[in-house]
Amino acid sequence: MNIDLYERIWMWGVGVVLALFFTSTAVAALGHQIHPPSHVETIPPGQALSDPRFRRQGVSLDQRGRVHARVVGLMFTWLPPEMTLPADTPVTFHLTSIDVIHGFQIVRTNGQSMVVPGYVSQFTTRFAAGEYLIACNEYCGVGHHTMAAKLHVVPASQWKSPAREVADVR
Amino acid sequence: MSADAVKPRISVETPSRVLPREEPANPLIRANIWVAVLAFGVAAAMAMMQAISRANLELPYRSASMYYMSVTAHGVLMALVFTTFFIMALGYAVAQKENGSIPWPRFSWAMFWLALAGVVMAIGTVFAFKSSVLYTFYPPLQAHPLFYIGLTLLVVGSWGWAASMIVAWRRARAANPGRPVSLAMHATAANAMLWLLATMGVAAEMLFLLIPWSLGLVKTVDPMLARTLFWFFGHPLVYFWILPAYAIWYTVLPREAGGKLFSEPLGRMVFTLFLVLSTPVGLHHQFQDPGIPAGWKLFHTFNTMIISFPSLVTAFTIVASLEVAGRLRGGTGLFGWIRTLPWGNPLVSSVLLGCLLFLVGGFGGAINAAYALNSVVHNTAWIAAHFHLTVGSAAALTFMGAAYWLVPKVSGRELELKLLAKVQPYLWFIGMALFSFTGHIAGLQGLPRRVFATSFGDAAQAHAWQTLTSISALGGVILFTSAGFFVLVMLGTLLAGERRAQPPIIWAESLGEPPGGYRTGLWDRLGLWFVVAVVLVAIAYAIPLWDLLHLTRYGSPGFKPF
Numbered sequence: 001m002n003i004d005l006y007e008r009i010w011m012w013g014v015g016v017v018l019a020l021f022f023t024s025t026a027v028a029a030l031g032h033q034i035h036p037p038s039h040v041e042t043i044p045p046g047q048a049l050s051d052p053r054f055r056r057q058g059v060s061l062d063q064r065g066r067v068h069a070r071v072v073g074l075m076f077t078w079l080p081p082e083m084t085l086p087a088d089t090p091v092t093f094h095l096t097s098i099d100v101i102h103g104f105q106i107v108r109t110n111g112q113s114m115v116v117p118g119y120v121s122q123f124t125t126r127f128a129a130g131e132y133l134i135a136c137n138e139y140c141g142v143g144h145h146t147m148a149a150k151l152h153v154v155p156a157s158q159w160k161s162p163a164r165e166v167a168d169v170r
Numbered sequence: 171m172s173a174d175a176v177k178p179r180i181s182v183e184t185p186s187r188v189l190p191r192e193e194p195a196n197p198l199i200r201a202n203i204w205v206a207v208l209a210f211g212v213a214a215a216m217a218m219m220q221a222i223s224r225a226n227l228e229l230p231y232r233s234a235s236m237y238y239m240s241v242t243a244h245g246v247l248m249a250l251v252f253t254t255f256f257i258m259a260l261g262y263a264v265a266q267k268e269n270g271s272i273p274w275p276r277f278s279w280a281m282f283w284l285a286l287a288g289v290v291m292a293i294g295t296v297f298a299f300k301s302s303v304l305y306t307f308y309p310p311l312q313a314h315p316l317f318y319i320g321l322t323l324l325v326v327g328s329w330g331w332a333a334s335m336i337v338a339w340r341r342a343r344a345a346n347p348g349r350p351v352s353l354a355m356h357a358t359a360a361n362a363m364l365w366l367l368a369t370m371g372v373a374a375e376m377l378f379l380l381i382p383w384s385l386g387l388v389k390t391v392d393p394m395l396a397r398t399l400f401w402f403f404g405h406p407l408v409y410f411w412i413l414p415a416y417a418i419w420y421t422v423l424p425r426e427a428g429g430k431l432f433s434e435p436l437g438r439m440v441f442t443l444f445l446v447l448s449t450p451v452g453l454h455h456q457f458q459d460p461g462i463p464a465g466w467k468l469f470h471t472f473n474t475m476i477i478s479f480p481s482l483v484t485a486f487t488i489v490a491s492l493e494v495a496g497r498l499r500g501g502t503g504l505f506g507w508i509r510t511l512p513w514g515n516p517l518v519s520s521v522l523l524g525c526l527l528f529l530v531g532g533f534g535g536a537i538n539a540a541y542a543l544n545s546v547v548h549n550t551a552w553i554a555a556h557f558h559l560t561v562g563s564a565a566a567l568t569f570m571g572a573a574y575w576l577v578p579k580v581s582g583r584e585l586e587l588k589l590l591a592k593v594q595p596y597l598w599f600i601g602m603a604l605f606s607f608t609g610h611i612a613g614l615q616g617l618p619r620r621v622f623a624t625s626f627g628d629a630a631q632a633h634a635w636q637t638l639t640s641i642s643a644l645g646g647v648i649l650f651t652s653a654g655f656f657v658l659v660m661l662g663t664l665l666a667g668e669r670r671a672q673p674p675i676i677w678a679e680s681l682g683e684p685p686g687g688y689r690t691g692l693w694d695r696l697g698l699w700f701v702v703a704v705v706l707v708a709i710a711y712a713i714p715l716w717d718l719l720h721l722t723r724y725g726s727p728g729f730k731p732f
Contacts, residue, residue: 002435003435004433006486007432007433007486007490010482011486014478014479025472025541034541034542035468036464036544036545038460040462040721042722042723043724045724099310099729100726101311101393105549105550108616112458116397116460117310118393118394118723118724118725119460133630137549137619138308138549139238139311139620141730141732142235142302144620144621145622145623146626146627148627
């Protein structure tokens with residue numbers, strides 16, 4: 001195939017750009033372990049509220065003192081509708097839905113995940129102190145735009161931590 | 171053999187009012203264009219209402235259920251009906267130009283009526299407020315059974331079209347052994363094969379999961395399996411839209427602009443690469459989903475990056491072809507050729523303005539597909555703003571421009587309301603810029619997509635969005651005006667255009683064509699590349715689907731959105 005010189009230069013340039021894309025993605029994913037939420041765990045959706053994993057929604061500390069937030073989505077609210085978390089501390093969110101697909105989005109942060117009935121989503125992130133809005137970003141029915149929760153993030157020193165769990169819920 | 175060769179040409183003395191005999195497939199092409207134009211008009215009206223509603227402006231009959239019904243209607247009519255029927259019309263025109271007729275005309279008509287019946291069925295249940303599940307129809311939100319059955323019939327009808335295109339391509343190859351078919355035919359056949367492969371995902375979703383579940387034959391459905399099958403189809407769907415637009419850019423634009431196509435052999439490579447690479451990428455729409463391990467998402471990310479290669483090659487070829495045109499028209503200097511391009515020709519201006527918006531949309535797409543960045547934009551207004559630059563501008567604006575070029579040729583009528591046709595692409599550009607740029611910013615500020623109102627109970631974080639959604643609404647009104655102009659021009663032309671002999675379709679000449687013409691090469695062997703595509707899809711999807719099927723899964727019953 002006869003290819004014009006300028007076009008050949010362009011195609012090499014495109015190749016270099018793509019190589020940079022590949023490298024940066026590989027470094028972020030494999031080097032820094034930055035992944036989108038990709039947890040694989042299932043749960044019977046109809047019984048999620050009585051399942052030991054989600055019977056108590058909200059903030060908890062595990063036996064090793066790590067902070068967890070368990071949230072259940074349903075048409076058209078998040079349970080619990082309000083949470084307080086410590087700043088600059090890794091928090092692991094566990095999410096599921098008892099009805100349709102919802103989208104858990106902590107507005108203006110990178111904290112978000114799809115919330116699918118029958119599955120448990122999980123991601124870990126940390127926050128600066130402040131007030132956050134949690135919205136639903138997957139259409140879930142006529143009240144979708146009202147599905148919201150509040151997240152207060154306070155300096156870790158002012159955070160009233162819950163008692164550690166005696167046994168791991170998992 | 172081309173249509174011009176088999177039919178006697180009108181002699182010079184014949185007054186142009188004496189009409190040539192109509193080409194055999196023209197009525198079918200016009201029927202497809204009618205459906206596309208009407209679907210587009212209705213969908214555009216829905217869109218304006220949504221834009222105003224989202225800016226929290228009060229409208230008569232404004233309600234959340236009306237809004238979500240209209241989002242569903244807009245998505246289905248624009249993304250699935252307008253595009254598919256216009257692409258089918260264009261494909262039949264290409265095949266007729268290539269071989270003088272289309273294969274199996276009666277079968278093609280039957281498939282047209284089947285697809286149309288499916289559309290009427292599906293959209294009827296939407297307007298009856300029975301199927302407000304949006305065009306992605308994720309279960310366990312459940313629509314009326316006729317919604318799923320109707321959309322399946324639309325897909326089956328489009329399979330008939332795809333089969334016809336592949337047969338036309340084979341006939342053209344057989345007629346000229348050793349010679350490549352026209353680039354337009356090559357692109358159409360590649361797109362038809364891509365479509366057959368892509369729709370396997372949605373067909374499986376419909377037939378094995380959604381239709382039995384909506385009819386009550388099975389109680390539950392696994393939402394993750396359904397989503398995965400949907401996005402198996404959902405990403406190549408965007409290439410099904412964009413390839414016909416690219417075909418117009420390669421094969422019509424250079425000639426309309428007064429120049430030649432810069433490098434035809436690379437064009438063949440581009441369309442073949444899209445056939446090979448379009449499907450094993452769907453997981454990049456599911457970055458935020460549970461149930462799929464990160465490794466497979468990463469693999470699809472790399473595949474997604476590779477597919478930008480043929481698009482970037484296209485960017486060079488199209489700009490180079492335009493520069494050839496601009497210089498032939500007397501343009502000089504580094505950028506002088508841009509000024510001399512025929513900006514008043516609605517096909518040329520549609521494509522040029524669509525390309526400008528696509529440039530921004532392409533960069534946005536790279537961010538969406540970026541493994542680590544997606545968490546910032548997923549399911550926000552950014553996404554809707556993004557694909558209104560790609561399918562809503564690069565594809566839709568090209569289709570509108572192509573309609574101004576094609577409809578006179580297949581109807582034997584003069585384009586009516588030419589002034590409106592000239593203004594329309596510019597209005598679309600302005601409207602889309604306002605709508606889309608504000609949407610991108612609002613998305614970065616966290617505004618979720620597909621919401622009826624944006625106040626979230628008067629949350630402080632939501633205040634920043636109000637100005638942006640108001641500007642976006644203004645963009646929506648301008649876009650609606652532009653859409654109205656397009657529909658008026660089409661109706662005027664199809665119903666009342668002056669009957670006059672029209673110049674036939676002539677594809678753009680290739681710059682640097684060797685004496686004696688091109689010979690068939692590796693990129694022309696679409697059958698071989700289709701097999702490669704199937705293998706790549708198997709690699710990308712077999713294990714993730716197998717793993718998903720072997721989880722202890724709990725299905726979901728259906729839920730009505732309201």
